[in-house]
Amino acid sequence: MEDQMRNLFVGLLVMCLFVLGFGVITVGAQEVTWTCPEGFEGQELNIFNWATYIDEEAIPRFEELCGVTINYTTYSSNEEMIARLRQGNPGFDIVVPSGAVIPVMVADGLLEELDGQDLPNFVHVAEQFVDPDYDPGNTYTVPYQWGTVGIAYNKNAVGDAELTSWEDVFNYDGNVAWLEDQRAMLGVALQILGFDPNTHNLDEIEQARDFLLENGDNVVRIAEDDGQEMLLAGEADVIVEYNGDVFQIIFECECDDYAFITPEEGTNVWVDNLAIPTGAQNPELARVFIDYMLDPVVGAANSNYIAYASPNQTAIDEGLIDEELLTNPFIYPTEEELEKMFFILEDPDTEQLYSDAWDELSVLIGG
Known part of the structure; x- marks a missing residue:
């Protein structure tokens, strides 16, 4: 497991350094071309995420594109999130667990199958994050950030x-x-x-x-x-x-x-993921939101805003990640540090x- 994860991060580092040679485009100049499927107008989505862990425009943009309302609640640790779900999901549709706890959550029946690789925007995920040991086949999760x-x-x-x-x-x-x-x-x-x-x-x-x-x-x-x-x-x-x-x-x-x-x-070193908890009230809209978060422009905006490393290959290849992040060895560690x-x-x-x-x-x- 350690060798696989080390290769994952070393590989991402190499890709990031390669992209720097082509210049960087600011995400602010990029238009989100993602289109929301029809049929969700007027619905609600309940997200349970870490604090300070999403671009400030990501939620209102999704609400506008889909005509929905998002209710957003935060937690401060994996343990807090898991304890809340073990008491019975109060209605959360999306959680953001670290890869470390996925096996425990799956064993406890806390996650619904997502089949992440079937999402249209999963094609943008860097190869090193596909089929991780903590979630073979991305059955329950897709990667969000790493750090x-x-x-x-x-x-x-x-x-x-x-x-x-x-x-x-x-x-x-x-x-x-x-x-x-x-x-x-x-x-x-x-x-x-x-x-x-x-x-x-x-x-x-x-x-x-x-x-x-x-x-x-x-x-x-x-x-x-x-x-x-x-x-x-x-x-x-x-x-x-x-x-x-x-x-x-x-x-x-x-x-x-x-x-x-x-x-x-x-x-x-860790990887955080997007997942749907068991008992979600709106799992179909949750899948749509997760696909939206995998859009390269949206993914880059999230990483640039919260200063974490992105698992989105396309966002890196297209120069959407801020150069000050890509060149920062404390955000994208060197091979020696990894x-x-x-x-x-x-x-x-x-x-x-x-x-x-x-x-x-x-x-x-x-x-």
Whole structure:
């Protein structure tokens, strides 16, 4: 699995670098030519997505094209989303799970079959994202964005402190916020300890928990996907956060106050996906929306707005992705960096072991 995912990201990097030689066209100058099928006027679609994770024009544009209304709700972690669905889907039509949790969601019967490869716009998906191990045949999902977990900090707050590694974060004399992503954080600890980040060994998982406990004295909060807001507010000098969330504030700031780095020991790389949960009220309109999101212009607009890497081959080939993203090694990592990264793949048999370890850690850290 790790070799396949590494090849996926290395391949995407090569394509992106190749495209740069042909120049970049701004998405703002591109017209969305996608056409909505007839028959959906007046209907509603309920989307359950991560916060700050879609172009601000994507939803109103779809509503106008299809004559529908979208109700939009956000969550801050895969665990929160899954817990909500396990209680009984309240009517969500689309969710955006990470590839890591797809096997668990399928085993629990939480996803409806999508047959993603049958969608008209699936032809635009980069080959490396087709038929992934976490969802063979793209039976339940299509790729949306991919990215990494890294370290961000306020340059003025940290002063001369060197921050290039996880060890530097653990030893930092100041306020730190970790990320509410149990598998990423425990995976980092497992990797540092020399274990497989996807280990099934309870003793190794508990060692990872204890390692984080021993190195969490400077943690003021385990942030629920809003560490970047803590950074902006001065509540934390250093945060562990998803790369795109950090670059959103860096680009908006237009200042030199913040920095993001990929820890030298390695980190978690992930793929988020569009899927239809079991019990969806409007699965047919959900399929139409997912196809819309795979349109190259729409896909590029999403990636450019939220500063994450795109799995849309056509968007890259046609120069629709902003050059400042394609050339940023913290958004599209180098091959050398990718070699040190790990991909999480949850197993229904060990999910509870990781959840228990993280719950114990969260209580003791005070997150």
